[in-house]
Amino acid sequence: MGRLSHHEFIILLISMAVMLILSRVLAEFGRKLKFPIVMGEILAGIILGPTVLGLLAPNVFTTYFPSIGNTSIALDGIAKISVVMMLFVTGMEVQLPMVLKQGKAAIYTSTMGMIIPFASGFFIAYYFPSLFGVSDENYRLLFALFLGTALSISALPVISRILIDMNMFKTKIGTIIIASAMFNDLIGWLIFSFILGMLNTSTGEAQSVWITIASICGFGLFMLTIGKIIIDKSLPWMQKKLSWPGGILSISLGICFLCGAFTESIGLHAILGAFIVGIAFGDSVHLNQKAREIIHQFVTNIFAPFFFVSIGLKVNFVSNFEWQLVLVIVVLAYIGKIVGASLGAYLGGFSKNESMAVGVGMNARGAMEIILGTLALNAGLINTRIFVALVVMALVTSLTSGPLIHYFVGKEADEKKSIETI
Numbered sequence: 001m002g003r004l005s006h007h008e009f010i011i012l013l014i015s016m017a018v019m020l021i022l023s024r025v026l027a028e029f030g031r032k033l034k035f036p037i038v039m040g041e042i043l044a045g046i047i048l049g050p051t052v053l054g055l056l057a058p059n060v061f062t063t064y065f066p067s068i069g070n071t072s073i074a075l076d077g078i079a080k081i082s083v084v085m086m087l088f089v090t091g092m093e094v095q096l097p098m099v100l101k102q103g104k105a106a107i108y109t110s111t112m113g114m115i116i117p118f119a120s121g122f123f124i125a126y127y128f129p130s131l132f133g134v135s136d137e138n139y140r141l142l143f144a145l146f147l148g149t150a151l152s153i154s155a156l157p158v159i160s161r162i163l164i165d166m167n168m169f170k171t172k173i174g175t176i177i178i179a180s181a182m183f184n185d186l187i188g189w190l191i192f193s194f195i196l197g198m199l200n201t202s203t204g205e206a207q208s209v210w211i212t213i214a215s216i217c218g219f220g221l222f223m224l225t226i227g228k229i230i231i232d233k234s235l236p237w238m239q240k241k242l243s244w245p246g247g248i249l250s251i252s253l254g255i256c257f258l259c260g261a262f263t264e265s266i267g268l269h270a271i272l273g274a275f276i277v278g279i280a281f282g283d284s285v286h287l288n289q290k291a292r293e294i295i296h297q298f299v300t301n302i303f304a305p306f307f308f309v310s311i312g313l314k315v316n317f318v319s320n321f322e323w324q325l326v327l328v329i330v331v332l333a334y335i336g337k338i339v340g341a342s343l344g345a346y347l348g349g350f351s352k353n354e355s356m357a358v359g360v361g362m363n364a365r366g367a368m369e370i371i372l373g374t375l376a377l378n379a380g381l382i383n384t385r386i387f388v389a390l391v392v393m394a395l396v397t398s399l400t401s402g403p404l405i406h407y408f409v410g411k412e413a414d415e416k417k418s419i420e421t422i
Helices: 006-032 037-048 056-063 071-094 096-101 105-127 138-154 156-165 172-201 204-242 246-265 270-282 289-314 323-347 352-362 366-378 384-421
Strands: none
Touching: 006 037, 006 056, 006 071, 006 138, 006 204, 006 289, 037 289, 037 366, 037 384, 071 246, 071 270, 071 289, 071 366, 105 138, 105 172, 105 323, 105 352, 138 172, 138 323, 138 366, 156 352, 156 366, 172 204, 172 270, 172 323, 172 352, 172 366, 204 246, 204 270, 246 270, 246 289, 289 366, 323 352, 323 384, 352 384, 366 384
């Protein structure tokens, strides 16, 4: 161990090539069928992993996607770097002024869309841990907090794509969904970072918890005030003086890694640093649309596939599929999020059908749920059966959101037409 041998380097390059090419082929095929791109990437991992390739050709699987050795460590490192960059890009999509601009409708929708799914997930997991196979009392509270967070988070990138495909991004319903999902993402990732911080300390002592809270608040406050001012002042210079687009790409991702390293070093997770600095970058009026798009395309088309394919390489989706567990998590996800977000939109002044459209739109979990589940799995917070159930839930909710939004928007239009006819 220590450095890649000539043979291992060749294996690594072939593995990466197969992962990128197969995931792109399946993603493009799925796109024609209106499936989220992430579904093709995960399917590529399932085909290349123990579920299919490991069963049909175990020697080929262990040669090109080994679970131990230098090649495995290199692939694991690429997947971890990929998830840090993906959270940076997700943070760039969060625009806090947009949330505030939408007023009470967005506040009600995002708040209710978090509280009800979080409370329902926490309650079920804490008082009925046997449903999820959790027997260790030491992790009961952490698991309940995790499940509540997992059920309350939305997937901003998937929701954005659905609304763009439906030509609803700038409509009244689309704007509220996006603004509320941004707020959900912000709070959800902060809570999850707090859970990981608690898990890392593993002491349960009040001092550790408060240090974790203080670290999260302190870092977030610094980056969104002083850090944002520094980025605002630096961006015009970077975009004018450095080579284009390499300069802005290198500096922004370099700062992302620095902040990730900082939060990881103080006992939080690198994703928190990447996410917060992503917000500071994305929120800057000096970051032009072209630079934003280049960073987004670079990360989502090159590194995101490595992460999502790696999910299938680690888990056998057949032997770890437990339909009762999947059913519980899917039902909890639908009820909690749709009831919470719909109620919030209704309180915010939307009609019944419009509120339901907002609720089903917020229900898309997609990539964010899978990232969150992967981090929890790697941290030992959940087992592979729960992880598989979360991945299934993320895919099902993403697939059904678009058709359900279309149904309720159509129903609202029909009712308005009927009233006008009368």
